[in-house]
Amino acid sequence: xxxxxxxxxGIPANYRMMQGSGVNTYKWVNxxxxxxxxxxxxxxxxxxxxxxxxxxxxxxxxxxxxxTQDLYEAIERGEFPxxxxxxxxxxxDEHPELxxxxxxxxxxxxxxxxPFLPVGKMTLNKNPENxxxxxxxxxxxxxxxxxxxxxxxxxxLQGRTFSYSDxxxxxxxxxxxxxxxxxxxxHVATNQRDGQMTYKVDTVEGVNPHVNYEPxxxxxxxxxxxxxxxxxxxYHAKLVRQKIDRKNDFKQAGERFRMHEDxxxxxxxxxxxxxxxxxxxxxxxxxxxxxTQCDTEYGRRVAxxxxxxxxxxxxxxxxxxxxxxxxxxxxxxxxxxxxx
Amino acid sequence: xxxxxxxxxxxxxxxxxxxxxxxxxxERIPERVVHARGAGAHxxxxxxxxxxxxxxxxxxxxxxxxxxxxxxxxxVRFSSVIHGGHSPETLRDPRGFATKFYTEDGNWDLVGNNxxxxxxxxxxxxxxxxxxxxxx
Numbered sequence: 242x243x244x245x246x247x248x249x250x251g252i253p254a255n256y257r258m259m260q261g262s263g264v265n266t267y268k269w270v271n272x273x274x275x276x277x278x279x280x281x282x283x284x285x286x287x288x289x290x291x292x293x294x295x296x297x298x299x300x301x302x303x304x305x306x307x308x309t310q311d312l313y314e315a316i317e318r319g320e321f322p323x324x325x326x327x328x329x330x331x332x333x334d335e336h337p338e339l340x341x342x343x344x345x346x347x348x349x350x351x352x353x354x355x356p357f358l359p360v361g362k363m364t365l366n367k368n369p370e371n372x373x374x375x376x377x378x379x380x381x382x383x384x385x386x387x388x389x390x391x392x393x394x395x396x397x398l399q400g401r402t403f404s405y406s407d408x409x410x411x412x413x414x415x416x417x418x419x420x421x422x423x424x425x426x427x428h429v430a431t432n433q434r435d436g437q438m439t440y441k442v443d444t445v446e447g448v449n450p451h452v453n454y455e456p457x458x459x460x461x462x463x464x465x466x467x468x469x470x471x472x473x474x475x476y477h478a479k480l481v482r483q484k485i486d487r488k489n490d491f492k493q494a495g496e497r498f499r500m501h502e503d504x505x506x507x508x509x510x511x512x513x514x515x516x517x518x519x520x521x522x523x524x525x526x527x528x529x530x531x532x533t534q535c536d537t538e539y540g541r542r543v544a545x546x547x548x549x550x551x552x553x554x555x556x557x558x559x560x561x562x563x564x565x566x567x568x569x570x571x572x573x574x575x576x577x578x579x580x581x
Numbered sequence: 582x583x584x585x586x587x588x589x590x591x592x593x594x595x596x597x598x599x600x601x602x603x604x605x606x607x608e609r610i611p612e613r614v615v616h617a618r619g620a621g622a623h624x625x626x627x628x629x630x631x632x633x634x635x636x637x638x639x640x641x642x643x644x645x646x647x648x649x650x651x652x653x654x655x656x657v658r659f660s661s662v663i664h665g666g667h668s669p670e671t672l673r674d675p676r677g678f679a680t681k682f683y684t685e686d687g688n689w690d691l692v693g694n695n696x697x698x699x700x701x702x703x704x705x706x707x708x709x710x711x712x713x714x715x716x717x
Contacts, residue, residue: 262694312620375621
């Protein structure tokens with residue numbers, strides 16, 4: 242992640258020209274109840290563009306809302322941004338032949354081994370009418386799934402799945418799912434009742450609204466019929482508190498370092514050096530040791546950069562060399578005024 | 582607004598004023614702990630009916646993917662991650678990419694990023710603040 246984040250990939254040009262990833266591993270289940278592991282990817286048809294630190298600082302000096310403005314104006318002009326949704330598929334097992342665990346969300350699945358298979362295309366063609374009602378109150382969650390899509394045993398994803406809906410109840414309110422931006426367009430009724438800002442009885446016409454339990458002989462809601470057999474994986478393991486076996490934290494970072502183009506690698510090194518320069522010696526040494534484990538050239542370049550880095554670099558936004566300079570500049574270059 | 586003389590003071594009976602100012606005082610909700618800074622748009626997802634060269638039904642029965650040309654409304658929210666609600670959009674950070682599909686079976690949220698994550702959930706709350714990771 243660091244090898245991506247400190248390279249120009251850490252500052253996408255805007256929201257239209259970036260990829261998206263489901264990050265975690267999910268499952269797909271077919272009509273026979275058979276499951277596979279999948280990873281999702283959004284591929285922008287506008288292409289991918291990223292900024293160097295220097296370019297980003299220049300853009301920021303003129304407009305720090307440029308990405309929101311870019312998205313809004315592109316849609317208003319009728320230049321609708323599009324992404325193709327791709328999935329990578331592998332069978333649902335431990336895959337001992339791989340040097341990483343398929344449930345490890347820090348790992349990419351090699352596209353040569355697990356090709357990106359397109360399943361559809363998304364077009365964004367309408368701006369929000371009210372930022373607060375739509376964008377601010379939009380509440381997402383990784384457990385919000387439909388039949389045929391499941392989350393995997395990835396423990397990181399299971400933690401996320403609790404956290405998202407929990408935070409929406411705190412942030413938006415316990416009935417956040419009744420808001421138009423969050424409610425399904427095809428109504429799905431539940432027996433959930435009451436709570437802050439209850440807008441309506443969550444039922445359907447013709448059903449007794451006073452019954453909030455199931456089963457009931459008084460014409461309450463009935464559970465929807467199953468669309469197909471459940472996928473039922475089998476487990477034979479102890480309940481443990483352990484890390485996953487195949488962590489392999491450095492190999493993909495080394496590959497990413499070598500895959501970067503020269504300008505991306507140069508910016509990556511520059512940003513790491515500028516960020517680490519104000520750090521304590523033992524932190525620098527630890528970081529160099531880890532970069533060296535990824536790729537010896539990676540470690541060497543950061544170490545050499547740190548040797549010659551200016552002593553004047555102070556802590557500030559990651560990658561920036563000039564935050565301390567700005568503090569001094571504001572005082573020194575400003576002009577005195579008389580009290581009003 | 583009713584006041585004692587046109588230079589004030591105001592009286593407590595100014596219900597419309599009190600309503601308006603009280604609503605103003607409550608115009609904000611807690612900011613998202615992460616992904617506070619964002620932008621969104623509505624759109625359409627159109628299925629190919631296939632996954633690569635095979636029928637998608639081989640792998641999933643999810644209805645939104647089955648028929649070629651089937652359209653599902655979506656809402657997308659893009660964001661940065663660790664910075665606050667009005668932070669510059671030029672900052673170094675992963676970007677959030679969350680999609681809500683309004684399918685005929687109810688909603689599907691695909692809550693993604695443009696980058697990758699720490700692998701143990703217990704590390705997440707500290708990882709996002711860029712402090713040291715817990716060791717458990």
